[in-house]
Amino acid sequence: MDQNALQEAAEAIRGAQALLIGAGAGMGVDSGLPDFRGNEGFWKAYPPYQKLGLDFVSLANPRWFRDDPTLAWGFYGHRLNLYRKTPPHEGFRVLLSWSERMTHGAFVFTSNVDGHFQRMGFPTNRVMEVHGAIDKMQCTGLCEAELFSAEGLQISIDESTMRAREPLPACPRCGALARPNILMFNDWEWDHSAMAQQEAGLYVWLREAGSSPMVLVECGAGTAIPTVRHFCEQVADHPQRKLIRINVREPEVPKGHISLAVGALEGLGAIDEYLAKESG
Ligand SMILES: [Zn+2]
Numbered sequence: 001m002d003q004n005a006l007q008e009a010a011e012a013i014r015g016a017q018a019l020l021i022g023a024g025a026g027m028g029v030d031s032g033l034p035d036f037r038g039n040e041g042f043w044k045a046y047p048p049y050q051k052l053g054l055d056f057v058s059l060a061n062p063r064w065f066r067d068d069p070t071l072a073w074g075f076y077g078h079r080l081n082l083y084r085k086t087p088p089h090e091g092f093r094v095l096l097s098w099s100e101r102m103t104h105g106a107f108v109f110t111s112n113v114d115g116h117f118q119r120m121g122f123p124t125n126r127v128m129e130v131h132g133a134i135d136k137m138q139c140t141g142l143c144e145a146e147l148f149s150a151e152g153l154q155i156s157i158d159e160s161t162m163r164a165r166e167p168l169p170a171c172p173r174c175g176a177l178a179r180p181n182i183l184m185f186n187d188w189e190w191d192h193s194a195m196a197q198q199e200a201g202l203y204v205w206l207r208e209a210g211s212s213p214m215v216l217v218e219c220g221a222g223t224a225i226p227t228v229r230h231f232c233e234q235v236a237d238h239p240q241r242k243l244i245r246i247n248v249r250e251p252e253v254p255k256g257h258i259s260l261a262v263g264a265l266e267g268l269g270a271i272d273e274y275l276a277k278e279s280g
Pocket of ligand 1 (some may be wrong): 144
């Protein structure tokens with residue numbers, strides 16, 4: 001691994017008073033979660049969809065909740081069960097320990113819907129889930145019910161067909177079918193209220209951090225859906241801020257920032273070792 005980059009990264013973390021974490025799909029891959037990049041990887045994780053000729057983009061569409069609810073809940077129920085039973089990797093703990101060094105703590109900006117940052121101890125008011133979260137539900141009947149928690153919801157899946165077994169999750173207010181509060185493709189019905197509240201919290205935090213030295217650590221955020229990368233580059237474009245981009249496939253970084261072309265877990269662990277070595 002690039003020793004100069006590691007040293008620079010360790011220095012940036014040591015000198016910072018605020019930590020902004022950006023996370024994309026690559027962060028979850030190191031916990032063993034499937035990568036939805038490309039049909040081959042997706043169909044390897046979910047063989048029944050290959051037979052049906054359905055790829056990730058066609059499945060992640062709200063139309064299935066109207067047209068074929070057991071198919072829709074087969075896909076999202078399987079993911080809910082998978083995210084619940086998968087323990088987040090050690091890299092989350094490393095980031096949490098860095099956040100504890102900072103006067104202003106940390107804020108997480110993630111496109112992942114798995115809730116793994118909160119599960120590893122990040123405060124819920126310090127996480128913005130820009131594509132929503134699988135642990136929140138919304139009504140498909142548009143009855144104006146508020147979002148409700150998926151906690152305690154059990155979804156049984158027939159894995160040979162990837163269909164969910166009845167009864168499917170229902171809105172507690174009107175009884176209509178519920179769906180996860182995740183932003184899908186062509187999704188004009190997504191309830192963005194929770195995300196908007198998190199976003200307001202992020203801007204308050206950024207204002208409070210002001211011009212204090214800030215380090216941005218971005219893990220596994222690709223260019224296919226570049227929301228996380230753009231956000232991190234935009235915030236990092238400031239003399240007192242340094243971006244550390246950890247990305248095995250797309251490590252390119254704006255001039256003056258730091259790039260590590262490795263996986264999230266490996267990169268975070270290596271920087272953390274460097275930090276320990278230098279201070280010990
Ligand atoms: Zn409802």
